[in-house]
Amino acid sequence: MAELPSRSNQTEFPQNRLKVRLVTPERILLDTDATSVTLPGEAGVLEALPGAAPLLTAIGAGELLLAGGEGGDQRFVIARGFAEVLPDRVTVLAEYAEAPDAVDKPAAEKQLRDGQKQVGEAGDDPAKYRAARSVVLEAEAKLGRAGQ
C-alpha cells in the first residue's frame, strides 16, 4: 500500500498539511508539520498524505522522510516502532530514532557484526533467525544513511 488517500479527500483538509510527531522513549524528537510522510512499515514502505485513512502499523528499521516541512525535507533513521496515521496527523513511536548524522556509526557496525554472527548461529530456529535478521536490518538502516 503505497498511497493511502484518495485525492478527492484532500479538499476536506484545506491546509493540506500533516502534523507529524516523532516520539522516542527518551524524548519528543520532532513535533512539526509536513505535506507528506514516508514510513518504513514492517510490510513495506508507505507514504502518508493529508487525508489518509486511519492506519495503525508496526514499523521496521528504515528511514522516515518528511517532505515539505519547515526546514525542507527531513530524514530520520528509525527502528522498532509503531505509527498511527490519521487524516490530519501522523504520530510515530519508535524505540530508536536519530537524525542520519547523529547515528553512532561504530556502534552500528558492531551491531551489524553481532547480527550477522547471530544469523549464522540461528540454524533452523525460525524465532532466532527472525530476531537476528531484525538486528541486521536495523544496523543496515543505521549505516545505510549515516553520513550521507
Place this chain on the structure above:
Amino acid sequence: MANVLDLRRRIRSVKNTRQITKAMKMVAAAKLRRAQERMTGARPYAVMLASVLASLRRRMDAVDPTTNTLRSPLLAVRPEKTVLLVVVSGDKGFAGAFSTNIVRAATQFIAEQRAGDEDKQIDLQAVGRKARDFFRRNYPTAEPRKSPPAGTGAQQSPEQSPDQAAAVPARTRKGDVEFLPSEPAAAITLEKLRFEDARALGEEIVARYAAAEVDAVYLAYNEFRSVLSQRVVVERILPLVTGKGGGIDRPEVAASAEPTLEERERMAEAAMSAGLTLRDEEGEAIRAQYRDEARRFGTANVDYLYDQAADEVYSSMLPRFVSALLYYAMLESIASEHAARMTAMDAATTNASEMIDSLTLTMNRVRQAAITKEIIEIVSGAAAV
C-alpha cells in the same frame, strides 16, 4: 577541658565538611532538576504506548477466538510458583535512607510472598549497585545460565508458543530465594541511563517470562510524583493483565510505603533552600500539553486499517511496553534518589551548622575562662605585693 587551639581546629574541620555537604546538596538539586526533565521527556512515549495498547485491548480479547490460544505469552496468567523481583536502587550512597528503604521493601515483599506460600521460589534481580550488593551478601547466587535467552538487539518473538519454549532445562536452585545475576542489569549505570539499557533488561525478562521460567514479575522502585512526594512501590509488571477491567494502563501496585509527614517537611525545607520550586509549573504545562494528545494516541474512534494483522501489532507491542515500564521506573528511581540525597545533605548541612555553633560557644567560654583566670592571677599577684 579542651584547649582553644583544639576547638578551633575542630570547628575548621566541621566547616569543611559543611561545605562539602552543601555542595553535594546543590549538585543533587541540579541533577534532580535534570532527572525531572528526562521524566517529562519520557512521559509522552509511555502514555502513548499505554493508550494504544488499551485501545487495541478493547478491540480484541486476549484469547484469539479462532485458534483459542493467547495472543501473546505475556498475557498468560499462571499460578505464581516462581516469581521474579526486580529491584531498582541507587548506585551511590549519601542519600539518607533511600537504598535502605527500597531494600527493606524488597525483603518485606519476599517475606510476605513466602508467608503466603512456603514453596514459592523467588528470583531476585537488581538494578543499581546498592541492592545488588545487598542481595549478593544475603542470598545464594544462582548459577549463570549456559545459554542466554535474549538476543542482544533482537526483538523477542512474542508469538512463540509456551510449550515449545518450556524446553529450557530447569536450573538447580541453591535456595528458594536466589539472587540472579543478569548481564543487562549489571551493565546499567543509573547515572548514564539510556533507553537501550532498559530495553536489554526488559527483553531478558520478557524472554524468561515467555519461556515460563517465572510466573510473575514484580518491580520494586521509588515512585517519583513530585519533589515532595516519593514512595516505594512494588508493582506487578507481568503478566500484563490487571485484576479489574483487564486494562493495562497501569501495573498493579502490590505494596507501597509512603514517607511520613516529618520526612515530607524535611524534603520541603531542603528543596526550598536548594532553590527548587516545589510545584514544577513549567514541566506541568508541558506535561498538560502532551497529556491529552498522548492519551488519544491510537484511540481515535475510527476503524483503523492494519498494515499487519492486528494481533501481530498487538503482540509485538507488549514486550516494548515492558521495556518502557522499566525505563520509566528507572527514571523515577533516579529522580527519587537525587531528591533523597538532596534532603539528606540538607540535613547534614544543618547538623554541621548546629555543631559549629555549639563548638564556637564552647571555644569562647574556654577562651573567656582563660582570660578571667589570667586577670585573677594578675590581680591577686598585685594584691600580694
